[in-house]
Every structure is written in C-alpha cells, then in structure tokens.
Amino acid sequence: MNGVVEGEGKRAPVGGPAAGDEVPALAASSAPAPSASPSPSPSLAPASSPPCERRGRPRSAAADTAIIEAVLHLIEEGAAIAELSMERIARVAGVGKATLYRRWPGKDALMLDVMRSLEADLPTPSGKSVRDDLVALLEALRRSGLAKRDSALLRTVLSHVKGSPALWREYHDAVVRRRREVLHAVLRRGMATGEVRADRDVEVLGDLFVGPMLVRAMFQEWRELPEGLAEEIVDTVLGGVRPRGSGAD
Incomplete structure (x- = not known):
C-alpha cells in the first residue's frame, strides 16, 4: 500500500551492518558486501521490521540477504515450504x-x-x-495486485503460505493488520474533521473501501486493474459515507 510504490518490485534485504557472522557463499565476493538497498526482483511488504532481533553482536546484512535469497531460490526451483529445512536453507x-x-x-x-x-x-x-490518503492506500493495493499477477514467484510463495494456516495467520497479524490500522486511522481522522460520517463502524467503512480492490486483485484475476480505479472506488464510497447535510447526499 504496500512515493506510493517506490519499494514495489524489489526484495527488501533485512538487517544491518555485520560483525562476526560467516561471510555467506551467495554473498561473498571481492566486491564490497551488499548494501541495505533493495535488489531488483518481482514485487508486496516491506521488511518493515527486522526478524527476531536479539542482543549481541551486530547482524550481517550480507548473511540476511543471502538467507532470504536462498529461500526464494529454493521455492523458484520447486521446493515446497513444508519440504524446506533450516539445514537446507543454511x-x-x-x-x-x-x-x-x-x-x-x-x-x-x-x-x-x-x-x-x-x-x-x-x-x-x-x-x-482524507480523500487523497484513501486514494494513495488503494493505489498501493492496485499496484500490489498487478505485481502479484506478473510475478510467478510471488504467487508461488503466497500459495505456499496460504497452505499453512498458522503461518497465514501470522502473516495477516504482522502485515495485513498494519495496513488496516493505517486505513482506519485515516478514516477516524475523516470522522473527526467531518469528511466521513461518524455514525458508522470504522471497520465496516474500511471494508467498503478496500473490498472492491481486493476482490478484483485476489479473487477475480481475469478482471482488469486499470489506472484510475483507486480514485473511482474512493469517490464512489465517499459519496455514500459523507455526513448528511454536507451537500453531497
């Protein structure tokens, strides 16, 4: 959602500077160690938070990148998540x-x-x-949907994760919930400023905005996701949820 899509289409390495980790085979070379900037790849979520932070020596960005890339390589080669072991990944x-x-x-x-x-x-x-913020959030969803359609790797990863209910729930809690919180914060601000009626449940309102985009992107892959769709959805829904007496009824 997901400057709306600057990070899209790239794998985001996780971690910071190194001190003491092995130099991974996939990352070792005579060139400097990889930086924290993303490398090109099909498509999205941000590695917005680092994995499992622990005290001790600093993490190796090269090792983090090599491990993530190793998992993606194995999946590209046809390995199922259930078949992957930490030993094989290492x-x-x-x-x-x-x-x-x-x-x-x-x-x-x-x-x-x-x-x-x-x-x-x-x-x-x-x-x-509020209108522009809603459009930006939905535009990020639209572009994410396009990326998923164009990326065989991302579709494969998603299908594997969906096949693991516990992992899918964890992904939802860690990534999808964050998106919903941002959306709900925008809607609450709209309620406070009078841009959105305040007598409706914010979660229901959120579903009204993102629902049409998600249905097209996730469940109706034959339908187009054209430019301007985010604006059309936001303006249509806003027309029905503006406060009464605002002149837009």
Whole structure:
C-alpha cells in the first residue's frame, strides 16, 4: 500500500551492518558486501521490521540477504515450504545453522520475513486530505495486485503460505493488520474533521473501501486493474459515507 510504490518490485534485504557472522557463499565476493538497498526482483511488504532481533553482536546484512535469497531460490526451483529445512536453507545460503537461528527461532519466522521482503512499503498518509490518503492506500493495493499477477514467484510463495494456516495467520497479524490500522486511522481522522460520517463502524467503512480492490486483485484475476480505479472506488464510497447535510447526499 504496500512515493506510493517506490519499494514495489524489489526484495527488501533485512538487517544491518555485520560483525562476526560467516561471510555467506551467495554473498561473498571481492566486491564490497551488499548494501541495505533493495535488489531488483518481482514485487508486496516491506521488511518493515527486522526478524527476531536479539542482543549481541551486530547482524550481517550480507548473511540476511543471502538467507532470504536462498529461500526464494529454493521455492523458484520447486521446493515446497513444508519440504524446506533450516539445514537446507543454511547450506544453500552458505552459512551455518547458528547464523539462521541467531536471526529466526524457526522456519515460520523466517518465512514471514521472506513474505515481507516481497511486499511494497505502505505510503505515509499526508494528513492533508482524507480523500487523497484513501486514494494513495488503494493505489498501493492496485499496484500490489498487478505485481502479484506478473510475478510467478510471488504467487508461488503466497500459495505456499496460504497452505499453512498458522503461518497465514501470522502473516495477516504482522502485515495485513498494519495496513488496516493505517486505513482506519485515516478514516477516524475523516470522522473527526467531518469528511466521513461518524455514525458508522470504522471497520465496516474500511471494508467498503478496500473490498472492491481486493476482490478484483485476489479473487477475480481475469478482471482488469486499470489506472484510475483507486480514485473511482474512493469517490464512489465517499459519496455514500459523507455526513448528511454536507451537500453531497
């Protein structure tokens, strides 16, 4: 949602500067270690928060990147999430198991950050216009939907994660809930300023705005997601949820 889509279409490496980790085989070279800037890839969520932060020596950005890329490589090669072991991931990444477990307590936590690495950053609401902020959030969803359709890798990862109810719930709680909180904050601001009627449940209102975009993007992949769709949805719904007597009834 997800400057709306600057992070889209890129895998976002997780972590910070190194000190003491092995130099992973996938990342080692005579060139400088990879920076924290994203590398090109199909599509989104932001690795908006680092995986499993622990006290101790600083994390290796090169190791983080190599591990995430190793998981994506294995999935591209046809491996199912259920078949992946931490030992296999470490071997392909060129690091020791201890390096993995210093970052993630288990495979589910690692897969959550793999999903985050494929997600686009949320746009930051400007706070000037509720209508414009809603359009920006829905436009990020539209572009994310387009990216999912264009990315075989992302579709594969999503299908694997959906097949694991516990992991899907964790992804929803960590990523999807954050998006809903941002949307609800915009709507509450609209209620306070009189741009949105305040006598309706904010979660219901949120569903009215994002529902049409999600249905097209996730469940009706044959339908187009044209430019201007975000504006059309927001203006249509706003026409029905503006306060009574505002002149727009």
